[in-house]
Amino acid sequence: MGLTGLEIFKQLPKKNCKECGQPTCLAFAMQLAAGKASLDACPYVSDAAREALDSASAPPVALIKIGVGEKAIELGNETVLFRHDKRFEHPTAITIRVSDNEDVKAKVEKINKLVFDRVGQIHEVSMVAITNDSGDAAKFAEAVKTAQDNTAYPLMLVTSDVAAMEKALEVAGANKPLVYAADANNYEAMTNLAKKYEAPLVVKGTDLNNLAEVVEKVVALGYKNLMLDSGATEISRMVADQVQIRRSALKLFRPFGYPTVAFATNDDPMMEAMNAATLIAKYAAVVVVNSAEPEHILPLITLRLNIYTDPQKPIAVESKIYEILNPGPDAPVLITTNFSLSYFCVAGDTEAARMPAYIIPVDTDGISVLTAWAAGKFTPESIADTIKKLGIMEKVNHNKIIIPGGVAVLSGKTAELTGCEVIVGPRESAGLPSFFKQRWNK
Amino acid sequence: MAVNIVKERWTSKVAELTIGTGPNAVKVGGETTLPYLQFEGELPNKSLVALEVFDMAPQDWPELLTSAFADVLNDPVAWAKKCVELGAGAVALRLMSAHPDWKNASGEEVAKTAKAVADAIDVPLIVIGCGVEEKDGEILPVVADALSGKACLIGCVTPENYKTITAAAIGAGHSLIASSPLDINLAKQLNILLNEMAMPLDRIAIDPLVGALGYGIEYAYSIMERARMGALTGDKMLAMPICSFVGQEAWKSKEAKDPDVAEWGPIHDRAILWEAITASTFAVAGSSIMIMRHPEAMKLFYAWENEMRKSNAY
Ligand code: B12
Ligand code: SF4
Numbered sequence: 001m002g003l004t005g006l007e008i009f010k011q012l013p014k015k016n017c018k019e020c021g022q023p024t025c026l027a028f029a030m031q032l033a034a035g036k037a038s039l040d041a042c043p044y045v046s047d048a049a050r051e052a053l054d055s056a057s058a059p060p061v062a063l064i065k066i067g068v069g070e071k072a073i074e075l076g077n078e079t080v081l082f083r084h085d086k087r088f089e090h091p092t093a094i095t096i097r098v099s100d101n102e103d104v105k106a107k108v109e110k111i112n113k114l115v116f117d118r119v120g121q122i123h124e125v126s127m128v129a130i131t132n133d134s135g136d137a138a139k140f141a142e143a144v145k146t147a148q149d150n151t152a153y154p155l156m157l158v159t160s161d162v163a164a165m166e167k168a169l170e171v172a173g174a175n176k177p178l179v180y181a182a183d184a185n186n187y188e189a190m191t192n193l194a195k196k197y198e199a200p201l202v203v204k205g206t207d208l209n210n211l212a213e214v215v216e217k218v219v220a221l222g223y224k225n226l227m228l229d230s231g232a233t234e235i236s237r238m239v240a241d242q243v244q245i246r247r248s249a250l251k252l253f254r255p256f257g258y259p260t261v262a263f264a265t266n267d268d269p270m271m272e273a274m275n276a277a278t279l280i281a282k283y284a285a286v287v288v289v290n291s292a293e294p295e296h297i298l299p300l301i302t303l304r305l306n307i308y309t310d311p312q313k314p315i316a317v318e319s320k321i322y323e324i325l326n327p328g329p330d331a332p333v334l335i336t337t338n339f340s341l342s343y344f345c346v347a348g349d350t351e352a353a354r355m356p357a358y359i360i361p362v363d364t365d366g367i368s369v370l371t372a373w374a375a376g377k378f379t380p381e382s383i384a385d386t387i388k389k390l391g392i393m394e395k396v397n398h399n400k401i402i403i404p405g406g407v408a409v410l411s412g413k414t415a416e417l418t419g420c421e422v423i424v425g426p427r428e429s430a431g432l433p434s435f436f437k438q439r440w441n442k
Numbered sequence: 443m444a445v446n447i448v449k450e451r452w453t454s455k456v457a458e459l460t461i462g463t464g465p466n467a468v469k470v471g472g473e474t475t476l477p478y479l480q481f482e483g484e485l486p487n488k489s490l491v492a493l494e495v496f497d498m499a500p501q502d503w504p505e506l507l508t509s510a511f512a513d514v515l516n517d518p519v520a521w522a523k524k525c526v527e528l529g530a531g532a533v534a535l536r537l538m539s540a541h542p543d544w545k546n547a548s549g550e551e552v553a554k555t556a557k558a559v560a561d562a563i564d565v566p567l568i569v570i571g572c573g574v575e576e577k578d579g580e581i582l583p584v585v586a587d588a589l590s591g592k593a594c595l596i597g598c599v600t601p602e603n604y605k606t607i608t609a610a611a612i613g614a615g616h617s618l619i620a621s622s623p624l625d626i627n628l629a630k631q632l633n634i635l636l637n638e639m640a641m642p643l644d645r646i647a648i649d650p651l652v653g654a655l656g657y658g659i660e661y662a663y664s665i666m667e668r669a670r671m672g673a674l675t676g677d678k679m680l681a682m683p684i685c686s687f688v689g690q691e692a693w694k695s696k697e698a699k700d701p702d703v704a705e706w707g708p709i710h711d712r713a714i715l716w717e718a719i720t721a722s723t724f725a726v727a728g729s730s731i732m733i734m735r736h737p738e739a740m741k742l743f744y745a746w747e748n749e750m751r752k753s754n755a756y
Contacts, residue, residue, distance in 0.1 A: 240754035295707030
């Protein structure tokens with residue numbers, strides 16, 4: 001993606017004065033290409049050359065920031081079409097729409113509650129979009145104010161009416177909301193507003209050709225803090241446009257070198273969730289939905305977590321003694337692996353059963369119970385080593401350990417190596433509550 | 443300004459698999475580009491959605507799922523007919539009763555049920571063993587013979603049990619589902635083994651042993667994307683339609699099963715979406731045979747796919 005040494009060399013002053021610390025301009029260019037030097041080291045580069053080099057070395061998809069403070073979000077900087085080629089960088093901003101015609105406070109409070117604990121991390125929605133359905137500028141500004149006063153999430157301001165946007169930005173501009181949108185008709189005024197507040201601006205086209213045109217006009221006005229909406233509304237067209245924009249961006253077609261926005265909004269919340277899920281998998285950086293119901297949002301947040309995990313690094317927990325609900329000496333000892341999903345399934349279901357317990361994740365390089373068993377990493381030996389190393393059996397007044405039902409075959413050898421009584425638990429951790437009732441608390 | 447539309451020039455295609463015979467035959471596969479990119483190539487066939495039918499009342503299905511079939515759970519023939527009425531593109535009969543932990547039924551016994559179900563429906567039949575490799579190696583050949591000429595899709599074969607099942611399937615004119623755990627090379631190796639026994643390449647579906655949304659879906663997703671790219675760039679041993687056991691995996695998850703987690707909202711929409719989004723995500727990655735369980739999840743998937751298949755030519 002970056003420039004080659006020779007391409008950079010062409011832009012350098014060719015004085016060979018060594019002031020940059022390199023013997024020649026060419027050597028300096030090579031260092032730059034390798035990312036080992038900064039252009040600032042040469043006092044003689046012309047402004048034109050600097051501009052050319054900066055834009056040529058810019059990432060294929062620009063990094064865009066929305067909002068301020070703790071809940072600010074970053075989008076873009078993507079470098080691949082397929083997650084297995086490297087990874088996707090900045091998770092989709094799941095954005096909930098609030099109309100300025102509805103009870104803004106009530107809906108925003110609902111949105112604030114969309115917080116989920118999954119594999120030990122808090123996952124939440126990313127942004128609130130206020131749409132100017134009333135067509136009334138004062139009412140829009142009022143809705144924006146109410147939202148801002150009641151949530152810490154960044155805002156997306158949705159209106160094509162420049163006067164309404166101006167009023168809304170007077171209220172919320174300092175918090176760097178996402179300004180939606182500049183189109184062929186209003187782009188000059190919208191760009192000037194976004195510029196004034198240094199807020200990110202969505203450029204919206206009627207199709208890809210029109211989008212590229214408007215982007216070039218906005219860039220010509222000197223603004224590059226941008227996102228893109230191709231204007232598509234049918235899901236099949238949206239997916240095609242997302243693919244085109246990402247492919248073009250990676251080929252360094254600059255007008256498409258920005259993260260994208262897509263409206264999945266639909267009157268049917270189930271269809272809306274289906275479309276939103278598709279757009280999360282297919283490159284949209286911001287996905288807007290209507291529903292603020294947890295049953296519709298949890299699947300989307302989960303899919304986002306899955307698609308955006310780094311394929312090279314499973315999420316692991318530390319192999320140590322975990323105490324659930326202040327366990328005493330008679331508490332059960334549960335053996336699992338240090339794949340965080342495995343651990344948190346067991347921890348969550350044990351907590352749900354209100355059962356004080358010790359959980360011991362064996363270090364399996366962060367892979368699941370069955371995978372680790374098949375890979376020879378979850379073995380009687382590794383279980384025995386972990387128990388011994390952590391000294392867990394000294395904390396309890398019994399001699400029992402519980403292993404996952406899926407690896408029942410390990411029980412004999414594990415008993416032999418640990419000297420413990422090995423109880424085979426249920427296959428799914430969801431079976432733990434009834435297992436505790438029947439097999440532990442009797 | 444006319445933007446340059448970026449089109450990939452793929453050199454090859456996914457094999458086209460036919461299940462069923464005569465007017466009931468259904469085709470899957472045949473794609474010449476990645477899923478739903480109509481602007482770039484041919485996607486001649488819709489996804490095939492099969493609803494699962496057990497040959498004995500399932501033990502561990504949650505209430506939301508059993509209630510959809512409450513009156514037929516003990517009658518596989520009635521259950522299968524109900525699936526067809528509900529719009530299933532195929533019926534996936536799972537021979538649970540053969541499982542040594544359940545009834546340990548014999549090949550002859552399960553073959554009888556399979557035949558009765560096949561005769562009662564006018565959509566293709568998929569037959570799934572009990573999941574114990576050795577036992578499936580015994581019963582599936584008997585089932586294959588009993589269903590001779592019906593061009594069923596039979597599974598799952600693994601490196602442990604493929605020989606007997608493949609021999610029977612070739613003779614009786616069926617296709618096979620070949621299972622391998624989330625690894626392109628293992629999938630290829632197994633396909634090569636089947637092919638060496640003279641199983642034609644357009645009579646195999648790949649089962650990559652998927653995980654559900656929240657439970658390993660991302661691994662399956664990437665394996666499917668890589669397999670589809672392999673197929674489109676000419677790797678014949680990866681160019682088979684991909685079959686996903688969506689229902690089996692989705693309905694294991696806590697999110698689809700547990701009605702009592704207040705912060706997750708009511709169970710109904712959550713569970714249906716868990717299954718439907720698991721399916722749609724696999725469809726986007728390259729799977730085209732979906733074995734599902736809940737009729738509402740199936741209908742939602744259909745509605746979504748109809749939209750996805752609309753032309754997006756430029
Ligand atoms: C994702 C996945 C992978 C990923 C690994 C991801 C990871 N970080 O673990 C990858 C692609 C790397 C992988 C690779 C392999 N995999 Co794999 N993989 C899966 C898959 C699809 C999901 C696993 C998963 O994440 N499950 C979710 C976690 C949370 O499940 P879990 O850890 O088992 O925990 C549950 C229960 O065990 C229980 N539990 C957990 N702890 C405890 C503790 C107690 C006390 C109790 C009571 C219960 C309990 O509760 C949890 C929730 O229900 C499964 C198939 C499937 N659908 O399950 C195959 C599967 C596990 N893989 C399998 C195999 C064979 C392999 C490979 C050896 C194959 C190969 N390609 O070479 C490799 C080995 C990897 C290596 N060499 O390092 C097989 C295992 C076969 C078996 N049962 O004998 C499976 C079952 C597929 C199959 N059906 O053949 N795999
Ligand atoms: S300081 Fe600039 S001009 Fe001098 S050698 Fe280095 S690159 Fe060349």
